[in-house]
Amino acid sequence: MLYWIMKWVLLGPLMRVAFRPRVVGAENLPREGGALVASNHLAVLDSFVLPLMVPRRMAFPAKAEYFTQPGVLGTLKRWFFTGMGQVPIERGNGRAARAALDTGIGVLREGRLFGIYPEGTRSPDGRLFKGRTGVARMALEAGVPVVPVAMIGTDQANPVGSRFWRPVRIGIRIGEPLDFSRYAGITDDRQVERAMTDEIMDAVQRLSGQEYVDVYASTLKDKGAEAEAA
Numbered sequence: 001m002l003y004w005i006m007k008w009v010l011l012g013p014l015m016r017v018a019f020r021p022r023v024v025g026a027e028n029l030p031r032e033g034g035a036l037v038a039s040n041h042l043a044v045l046d047s048f049v050l051p052l053m054v055p056r057r058m059a060f061p062a063k064a065e066y067f068t069q070p071g072v073l074g075t076l077k078r079w080f081f082t083g084m085g086q087v088p089i090e091r092g093n094g095r096a097a098r099a100a101l102d103t104g105i106g107v108l109r110e111g112r113l114f115g116i117y118p119e120g121t122r123s124p125d126g127r128l129f130k131g132r133t134g135v136a137r138m139a140l141e142a143g144v145p146v147v148p149v150a151m152i153g154t155d156q157a158n159p160v161g162s163r164f165w166r167p168v169r170i171g172i173r174i175g176e177p178l179d180f181s182r183y184a185g186i187t188d189d190r191q192v193e194r195a196m197t198d199e200i201m202d203a204v205q206r207l208s209g210q211e212y213v214d215v216y217a218s219t220l221k222d223k224g225a226e227a228e229a230a
Helices: 004-009 012-020 046-053 072-085 095-108 132-141 190-208 217-229
Strands: 022-024 036-041 059-061 087-088 113-116 146-153 171-176
Touching: 004 012, 004 046, 004 072, 022 036, 022 132, 036 046, 036 095, 036 190, 036 217, 046 171, 059 095, 072 087, 072 095, 087 095, 087 113, 095 113, 095 132, 113 132, 132 146, 132 190, 171 190
Parallel strands: 022 171, 036 113, 036 146, 059 087, 059 113
Antiparallel strands: 146 171
């Protein structure tokens, strides 16, 4: 109930007025059943506008800290992120990464949509970076299609370092689902997971028109941090 109030009464209408989002290809989202929605990631705004602008309810991963902070502020954060349809995940070591995958797979097996950013972090410069293979692993284990999505202009509406959102028109382009059933039954095959991930990123790139960089975004950010420290 809270999700739909956020979508149709509170935050959703405000976003429609502020950003006038244009959604292209909404018919490509499966009307029922689980599907993994793989999007580029330009700004924090992506995680708000995408689930609020698509027809079906979509869950997104969010840091577990948003759901466990004590006090009034913690309660408000928990209420807000729950209302946004986000689910808590732990981040850190390999065990936490596996738990995050299991959370997404559980959502998919319930027949729901689960959103993910294969790049693993926001693009530091507007380009599209190499995808992490977790997106392929989730699709294989859950046995669901992957729907590529491109967010357009959210980095202009929500620039890095800015505390305020700007009323800039944004777009959402949704591509046709990618069927990976040909790999059904294959697990822990890094070559297959890499090939699937590259196919997903290629579909996102064609939708977004971004320049593609065959490097992880986190690697570029780490190098930038090291240079700044030096």
